[in-house]
Amino acid sequence: MSDKNLQEVLKKQEELKTYIQELGSVAVAFSGGVDSTYLLKVAHDTLGDKAIAVTARSCSFPERELKQAMRFCEKEGIRHFVCESEELDIEGFSHNPKNRCYICKHELFEKIIDIAKEQKLVYIAEGSNMDDNGDYRPGLQAVAELGVTSPLRHAELNKEEIRILSRELGLSTWDKQSFACLSSRFVYGEEITREKLSMVDKAEQLLLDLGFHQVRVRIHGMMARIEVMPEEFSKILENREKITKEFKTYGFTYVTMDLTGYRTGSMNETL
Known part of the structure; x- marks a missing residue:
């Protein structure tokens, strides 16, 4: 990447920080993947203890991913909450309808909202980026319905840019494989x-x-x-x-x- 292009990406990062600063406090839906790790890192660097991580434990989320998420938060000194969110217990989910992701995300974000309220945090944030706008993503309907913020999309960051910025921040996830439940x-x-x-x-x-x-x-x-x-x-x-x-x-x-x-x-x- 040229110096000019890097500067443009770094400018987006500054816009992201400004947006998060305006939120004031946030609970980040944290899977330990490339996007949510970058988002959480920037949120915590910006807001300190007013930014927390919430990770869901379920049989569709590998234990290795949960352990990696826990280790990251411990290393960074980020308050981390693990909630039980077993998708197979949600009526209709196991039948695997086309809106499966909506059913799951709606349930998960409702639990994160409850945790945020208990911790007196105002906003919920999730890590979708600009590349997610081009695929079938029913989970984004739940994001919209529940008023969950999408800071990376707000800053118009795509996956490649997030990897570049993650590397600049020294995050080991910068080249981590993409993962979905x-x-x-x-x-x-x-x-x-x-x-x-x-x-x-x-x-x-x-x-x-x-x-x-x-x-x-x-x-x-x-x-x-x-x-x-x-x-x-x-x-x-x-x-x-x-x-x-x-x-x-x-x-x-x-x-x-x-x-x-x-x-x-x-x-x-x-x-």
Whole structure:
């Protein structure tokens, strides 16, 4: 990135800080991903103890992600609240309708609102960015309905810019793989169960342990469809026997590789 372009991105960061300063106090929905980590860091640097983190614990959120989120807050001295938000207990969620993300986010943000009120904080913030405007994102409907703020979109920051700024701030998440809840691995209309969420979690953990940087294991019945970056296709074939053997111990009957490769929201392609 040229010095000129970097200055433009840094200007957006200053606009973000100004916006957060005007909020005065905020509870950040914190998943530990690239976007929410950057948002939380800037919010805490700007507001101090008037910025807190809230993370949801559920079977669709891997334990490794929760532990990483907890370690970050401890390292940064950020007050961190973990709330139970089990999506499968929400009526209709397990049937995996097209508005599944709306159902989940509405429930989660209501719990964050309650925590914010208890802590006497005025605003709730979430980490969607400008790139999220182009995909099917029913969760943003819940954001709008409940008056949740989206500071990164307000500052018109996209994913690439957030990664650049995260690196400038020394955040280890600057090159972290993109992540979405495990429920997003299911075909719309296919029932989401704890057993299948566990299968997906174990499968993706195996691929991460093998050194793949960006992965998705989509589930179709009892078939796994692996998405990795095209430049890592050969690595799948090199580890074919181990991957197939382990996936079958998790419960998958068939193991396949998507020749299109990794992309966000591939389950939305049928909508």
